[in-house]
Amino acid sequence: MVLRIRLARFGNKHKPFYNIVVAQARSARGSKPLEVIGTYNPLPIERHGIPDHLAPPRPFKDITLDKARAKYWLGVGAQASDPVWKLLNMARLLEEKPKTYQKA
Amino acid sequence: MAPRIQSRSVSNLLPYLTSSSSTSSHIPSLCSSSQSSRHFSVTATQQTKLRRQMFEWLATQGAGLKHHTPGDTNYLRMADGSQSNRPFPNNSYFISEPVLSEELRNEVYVRVKEQNKSPRAVSVELGIDMNRIAAVGDPLALPYARAVHEMIPTTPLAQAGERQTYHEPINDLPVHPATGAQIFYPVPESRPFTRIDAGRVFSGAPMLEKKAADKISHPSDLAEDVLQKPSTIEWVGKGEKARQVLQPADVRIPHPQLVQLARDRAAFPEERRAVAQRHAERLERQEKAEKERAARTADRRKRSTETIKPTDSRFAFRIQDAVFTEQTVGKDGRAPWAPGRRYGVPRNDRTRGTVKIPTRVNV
Amino acid sequence: MRNRASNSLSKGKIRQSWSKYNLYNLQRLRSPATANRTFFQQKWTAKALGRAYHGEQVREGQWKRMFSKRIRSVIPMDTSDLAADDGSKISAGRGSGLQNQEKGRPSKIIPYTQMAFAPLERRLDVAIFRSLFASSTRQARQFVIHGAVTVNGQKMRHPSYLLNPGDLFQVDPERVMFATGATKTKFERRETRQLKQKDEKDEDSEEAAEAKSEEATETKPEGEKEDGRDTLKALMSQAKNIMSTDKDVLPAKRKQELRGFQKAVRRVLSRSGTSTILTDNLEAQFSELTLMLNAKRAEKKPAKQSKQQSNSEESDSAAAVTEETEVASDKLSEAFQAAAEGADVDASELSDEEFEILKRALTQMRDNPIDHSKPYATPWRPRDYMSAFAFIPRYLEVNQNICAAVYLRHPVARPGSAEVPTPFGESINTPAYGWYLKRRW
Numbered sequence: 001m002v003l004r005i006r007l008a009r010f011g012n013k014h015k016p017f018y019n020i021v022v023a024q025a026r027s028a029r030g031s032k033p034l035e036v037i038g039t040y041n042p043l044p045i046e047r048h049g050i051p052d053h054l055a056p057p058r059p060f061k062d063i064t065l066d067k068a069r070a071k072y073w074l075g076v077g078a079q080a081s082d083p084v085w086k087l088l089n090m091a092r093l094l095e096e097k098p099k100t101y102q103k104a
Numbered sequence: 105m106a107p108r109i110q111s112r113s114v115s116n117l118l119p120y121l122t123s124s125s126s127t128s129s130h131i132p133s134l135c136s137s138s139q140s141s142r143h144f145s146v147t148a149t150q151q152t153k154l155r156r157q158m159f160e161w162l163a164t165q166g167a168g169l170k171h172h173t174p175g176d177t178n179y180l181r182m183a184d185g186s187q188s189n190r191p192f193p194n195n196s197y198f199i200s201e202p203v204l205s206e207e208l209r210n211e212v213y214v215r216v217k218e219q220n221k222s223p224r225a226v227s228v229e230l231g232i233d234m235n236r237i238a239a240v241g242d243p244l245a246l247p248y249a250r251a252v253h254e255m256i257p258t259t260p261l262a263q264a265g266e267r268q269t270y271h272e273p274i275n276d277l278p279v280h281p282a283t284g285a286q287i288f289y290p291v292p293e294s295r296p297f298t299r300i301d302a303g304r305v306f307s308g309a310p311m312l313e314k315k316a317a318d319k320i321s322h323p324s325d326l327a328e329d330v331l332q333k334p335s336t337i338e339w340v341g342k343g344e345k346a347r348q349v350l351q352p353a354d355v356r357i358p359h360p361q362l363v364q365l366a367r368d369r370a371a372f373p374e375e376r377r378a379v380a381q382r383h384a385e386r387l388e389r390q391e392k393a394e395k396e397r398a399a400r401t402a403d404r405r406k407r408s409t410e411t412i413k414p415t416d417s418r419f420a421f422r423i424q425d426a427v428f429t430e431q432t433v434g435k436d437g438r439a440p441w442a443p444g445r446r447y448g449v450p451r452n453d454r455t456r457g458t459v460k461i462p463t464r465v466n467v
Numbered sequence: 468m469r470n471r472a473s474n475s476l477s478k479g480k481i482r483q484s485w486s487k488y489n490l491y492n493l494q495r496l497r498s499p500a501t502a503n504r505t506f507f508q509q510k511w512t513a514k515a516l517g518r519a520y521h522g523e524q525v526r527e528g529q530w531k532r533m534f535s536k537r538i539r540s541v542i543p544m545d546t547s548d549l550a551a552d553d554g555s556k557i558s559a560g561r562g563s564g565l566q567n568q569e570k571g572r573p574s575k576i577i578p579y580t581q582m583a584f585a586p587l588e589r590r591l592d593v594a595i596f597r598s599l600f601a602s603s604t605r606q607a608r609q610f611v612i613h614g615a616v617t618v619n620g621q622k623m624r625h626p627s628y629l630l631n632p633g634d635l636f637q638v639d640p641e642r643v644m645f646a647t648g649a650t651k652t653k654f655e656r657r658e659t660r661q662l663k664q665k666d667e668k669d670e671d672s673e674e675a676a677e678a679k680s681e682e683a684t685e686t687k688p689e690g691e692k693e694d695g696r697d698t699l700k701a702l703m704s705q706a707k708n709i710m711s712t713d714k715d716v717l718p719a720k721r722k723q724e725l726r727g728f729q730k731a732v733r734r735v736l737s738r739s740g741t742s743t744i745l746t747d748n749l750e751a752q753f754s755e756l757t758l759m760l761n762a763k764r765a766e767k768k769p770a771k772q773s774k775q776q777s778n779s780e781e782s783d784s785a786a787a788v789t790e791e792t793e794v795a796s797d798k799l800s801e802a803f804q805a806a807a808e809g810a811d812v813d814a815s816e817l818s819d820e821e822f823e824i825l826k827r828a829l830t831q832m833r834d835n836p837i838d839h840s841k842p843y844a845t846p847w848r849p850r851d852y853m854s855a856f857a858f859i860p861r862y863l864e865v866n867q868n869i870c871a872a873v874y875l876r877h878p879v880a881r882p883g884s885a886e887v888p889t890p891f892g893e894s895i896n897t898p899a900y901g902w903y904l905k906r907r908w
Contacts, residue, residue, distance in 0.1 A: 010445035019444045032447045037428055039444040044419050060411065060420040064443050066428045090412045091423050154476035158491045169490065172854030179855055180494055191858045192890040194496055197578040199884060200858035203865065235632070239864040239873035247835040248644055249867035251849045252599055255857040272861060273543035276881070281537060291562075296555035322553045352554070357544050366550035457532060461625040465618045465634065 038065035174254035231270025299352035323352035327360035480519035484603035498894035513898035521584035575883035583900035592626035648843035
């Protein structure tokens with residue numbers, strides 16, 4: 001069966017928070033994964049009222065990732081889901097996913 | 105029914121109020137005055153009486169408290185009628201201590217931000233705690249600020265050529281909980297018992313060997329080593345009870361270099377320039393070590409985080425390295441301190457006694 | 468949470484509040500009687516009194532969990548004492564120094580029990596009250612809940628957030644001005660109502676009228692030349708009027724005066740002929756005018772010595788005096804001369820005192836304007852009886868200008884003083900501490 005690197009939703013209503021997990025492709029989203037390799041907080045963090053030189057130029061989203069484990073799982077054939085693909089692309093572990101129209 | 109009893113027994117129930125507020129002799133006359141309109145209510149007259157007394161007081165003795173005179177505190181007067189810097193007449197241990205005046209605050213800002221002096225040096229120059237120096241921010245203006253500074257005591261900035269008055273004690277030694285115990289510890293009279301030995305006794309460490317003890321002429325000799333390399337502090341105990349040996353006050357105070365300066369001055373009263381030179385060198389070494397340490401931690405943090413700003417997104421993405429190993433997530437991968445949310449671990453967000461609101465806000 | 472924190476006179480409890488009722492209660496507070504009362508009763512009374520002031524908004528169970536019998540204290544060390552002795556002198560002999568040694572000054576006691584309620588000072592709402600940003604802890608709590616407070620730049624909606632050393636909290640300055648400012652009078656409230664009733668249409672027409680008058684004043688000065696001295700004098704008298712804190716003046720009249728002053732300022736600026744004058748921005752006007760005045764002041768000395776000096780020489784000397792703003796003062800001194808038609812006339816016109824008044828009026832106009840849309844009396848002044856409660860404990864570093872404060876460290880006791888602001892003496896705090904020492908639930 002296919003191994004997937006995908007997101008598992010945690011958090012509360014209107015407050016999503018994701019674990020980046022390695023799991024069997026057909027297992028439920030909330031089931032126990034093979035491994036948790038990171039987290040992703042899609043709610044952007046903004047800072048108000050602090051001096052300009054300390055404030056980040058734009059709101060940021062937090063990702064934590066165990067790069068070594070991610071590399072390993074990709075190496076043994078785990079497939080990243082689309083959202084995770086984007087994140088791993090930003091971590092420079094995967095090339096950008098080819099778009100469908102480029103195939104034709 | 106309750107109010108009727110109250111009016112008579114107020115003086116017994118509230119012994120901490122002045123007697124003038126509730127003398128029972130005045131009550132009947134007041135009652136009679138308003139009896140025609142209110143037959144049953146006794147509390148109402150009681151209230152009005154207290155209110156009347158209050159407004160009387162506010163009009164006479166308390167009249168001065170309504171507005172302040174700029175540059176002077178305006179607190180309640182003591183029992184003997186004297187004005188002081190104590191806002192609470194009953195609490196003799198709390199005084200309204202001066203805050204930094206605008207000029208002094210600006211001076212700190214100028215010295216730290218524009219002249220690039222170290223907070224340690226500025227702290228000694230102006231007599232301000234190092235934490236406070238780190239907290240002084242950018243200046244701005246408002247009428248509220250002016251009014252507040254008129255009401256509370258401030259530490260002014262010294263004129264050119266004058267000596268700056270110290271704002272606060274800068275060498276505060278926190279009382280370590282280990283020193284709370286009273287320990288009977290017999291020592292041979294022939295052997296000097298110093299602060300280093302006392303610290304070792306409090307933390308349950310064995311006495312220093314004679315060889316090591318002879319090397320140290322004064323406890324402040326340790327300060328430089330500890331500041332350069334905090335890992336040199338000895339540990340005692342095992343497992344959970346492992347603790348660092350309590351260091352002497354000379355090391356634990358915020359400005360340990362001042363002790364060395366005082367010693368140097370006492371030893372060489374003639375050579376002022378050389379003493380100052382050595383002090384400057386010590387300060388420099390210390391600052392260098394601190395800077396290096398700060399740079400190392402900043403570097404480590406920088407290496408472990410990476411911010412990516414995609415051109416087609418409104419947001420930046422901050423990728424932090426995490427290591428999901430047995431040590432960081434526990435044997436079964438479900439340790440509460442592990443990064444990310446956990447599977448099958450009970451959430452403590454409804455249990456009694458646990459803190460449910462954030463305990464820390466990171467800058 | 469229901470507000471049980473009334474400042475009733477019959478109960479006589481003291482609260483964390485700037486109310487005059489509270490002040491009166493504070494004034495008549497005496498230590499409770501201990502005669503004929505059991506130790507339990509004494510402790511009960513003491514804890515009830517203490518809790519009415521300290522964290523009255525905190526549930527008892529919550530406070531009991533917060534309470535810590537460990538009390539932080541520090542000893543201020545004298546470096547010369549430390550240098551003189553390595554500890555062996557004190558411990559010599561039988562462990563307490565040699566007999567014949569002279570005793571140092573007697574040390575003051577550390578008032579530990581005055582710190583009984585210290586853990587509550589960590590709370591965000593209490594810290595806001597202590598920084599003089601709110602007139603009571605209840606109000607501070609409301610500010611937090613309504614989202615007017617940030618901690619380290621992030622909005623914090625929990626009044627029970629426990630500050631960590633180094634945390635920077637900031638309150639919306641408008642709220643602080645409202646909390647600490649005097650309340651509006653009847654007249655001011657009426658003004659506010661009228662302001663609200665005004666249509667946008669009215670505003671538009673007013674603006675148009677103002678613009679028109681502005682144009683008129685702009686065209687005027689080119690015609691008449693000797694007007695300079697008069698303008699300056701008028702400016703002065705208006706400034707004096709504004710500075711007078713006479714309360715009899717009706718707000719409407721005061722408003723009129725202010726508007727007149729503003730117009731006069733604009734007139735002077737329009738004559739100076741610089742490009743920025745036409746901006747309606749008060750800020751720009753202000754900086755312009757103060758710079759001009761400073762430049763003029765710098766000029767004053769040489770002007771007195773020889774009034775017939777040529778313009779170029781004068782501006783040179785001005786530049787020499789104010790070295791920092793060399794270019795600006797150069798330009799502005801010329802501008803001011805142009806404005807007032809001949810430098811020698813008004814350079815000697817204003818005395819130092821008058822100059823100060825003018826400057827202060829300008830400052831006040833910029834920083835503390837009359838604005839009836841605000842929820843507090845304008846120009847802002849501190850509320851009644853605020854000064855009796857105004858103090859800032861040492862563990863906070865407050866910057867009133869931006870309504871921000873840093874929680875430097877936890878409050879500590881030191882010999883002879885305790886940093887927790889408590890209205891009670893040891894006769895109340897010690898039994899209260901004793902009450903909480905024993906866990907009885």
